[in-house]
Amino acid sequence: MKELFNSEFRMQNCGNTNNNSTTNHQPLTTNHHKRNMKKQKRVLAVHDISCFGRCSLTVALPIISALGIETSVLPTAVLSTHTGGFSGFTYRDLTCDLVPVLKHWDTLNLTFDAIYSGFLGSFEQIEIVKSLIESYKKKDKDTLVIVDPVMADNGELYKVFPKSFPLGMKSLCSVADIIIPNMTEACLLTDTPYAKPPYTEEFIKTLLNKLAKIGAKKIVLTGVAFNNEELGTACYDAESGVTQYAMSKLIDGFYHGTGDCFGSALTATLVKGKSLSWAARAAVDFTVDAIVRTKDAETDIRFGVNFEEGLKDFAILCT
Numbered sequence: 001m002k003e004l005f006n007s008e009f010r011m012q013n014c015g016n017t018n019n020n021s022t023t024n025h026q027p028l029t030t031n032h033h034k035r036n037m038k039k040q041k042r043v044l045a046v047h048d049i050s051c052f053g054r055c056s057l058t059v060a061l062p063i064i065s066a067l068g069i070e071t072s073v074l075p076t077a078v079l080s081t082h083t084g085g086f087s088g089f090t091y092r093d094l095t096c097d098l099v100p101v102l103k104h105w106d107t108l109n110l111t112f113d114a115i116y117s118g119f120l121g122s123f124e125q126i127e128i129v130k131s132l133i134e135s136y137k138k139k140d141k142d143t144l145v146i147v148d149p150v151m152a153d154n155g156e157l158y159k160v161f162p163k164s165f166p167l168g169m170k171s172l173c174s175v176a177d178i179i180i181p182n183m184t185e186a187c188l189l190t191d192t193p194y195a196k197p198p199y200t201e202e203f204i205k206t207l208l209n210k211l212a213k214i215g216a217k218k219i220v221l222t223g224v225a226f227n228n229e230e231l232g233t234a235c236y237d238a239e240s241g242v243t244q245y246a247m248s249k250l251i252d253g254f255y256h257g258t259g260d261c262f263g264s265a266l267t268a269t270l271v272k273g274k275s276l277s278w279a280a281r282a283a284v285d286f287t288v289d290a291i292v293r294t295k296d297a298e299t300d301i302r303f304g305v306n307f308e309e310g311l312k313d314f315a316i317l318c319t
């Protein structure tokens with residue numbers, strides 16, 4: 001086995017077999033020394049692994065990595081599929097592993113440029129994530145904390161959660177820099193009765209104000225619609241009081257995993273140093289393109305969206 005790694009072997013087997021050719025020992029790219037001058041960004045993604053049905057970590061990992069960001073994961077659970085629209089899914093809770101993983105990481109002196117959390121399965125997991133945020137913020141106060149309070153959609157709390165779950169998510173949102181709820185989650189977090197779209201601008205602004213009172217200084221509210229043709233996001237900066245919208249053409253159908261696709265694209269873009277409104281615009285377009293591809297292919301709406309074929313263009317756009 002040792003022989004396989006011996007340089008002579010590699011030269012004999014991987015070299016050019018054409019004896020007349022000259023060997024070019026120049027690297028294909030000449031600017032690798034320049035690239036190394038910049039420290040690579042690192043994100044921690046805290047979500048479940050739904051083995052089938054693109055969402056949570058199977059979406060966050062490729063999207064964030066595609067922008068050249070090192071992506072560490074803290075899986076909260078392993079499921080055979082996500083819980084939306086499938087029956088009989090398996091669920092292995094990984095709460096017992098979280099603290100040992102974090103304890104091991106403590107020995108490595110790690111820091112993260114951002115922590116991005118999504119689906120969490122219990123109050124205990126919420127408490128663990130709150131404490132990991134506190135400890136990584138202590139190590140680096142500039143760690144950006146993005147919390148997606150995944151728990152509900154279409155006016156309903158996901159069936160796997162107890163009625164009191166929004167209280168736990170509210171406490172997690174209070175330690176975030178940016179929260180990215182959808183309309184249902186925003187209503188649950190603020191004790192606002194859920195209303196179906198379209199909304200008035202006054203309703204959205206009141207909701208954004210209530211969300212800001214929870215603690216995060218920046219809110220990105222998804223599922224915002226003022227008419228039946230467009231859907232998008234409202235970004236609210238509580239410090240400046242400015243609200244900016246990123247709207248797009250509404251596409252019929254409820255596609256799973258779009259919130260994670262949007263949240264991952266937003267996180268990656270922010271870590272690349274873009275402004276919140278630029279990031280929201282880019283993340284909306286990236287997600288809508290993925291939905292269009294999925295709809296055109298007539299893919300089962302539970303299977304997640306085809307974001308993969310948009311990654312290359314997204315990476316180019318964000319560099």
Ligand code: PXL
Pocket residue numbers: 048050055056079081082083084119150158256257258259260
């Ligand atoms: O996409 C959000 C999500 C993540 N993880 C699991 C889910 C859902 C939404 O249903 O069930 C396990």
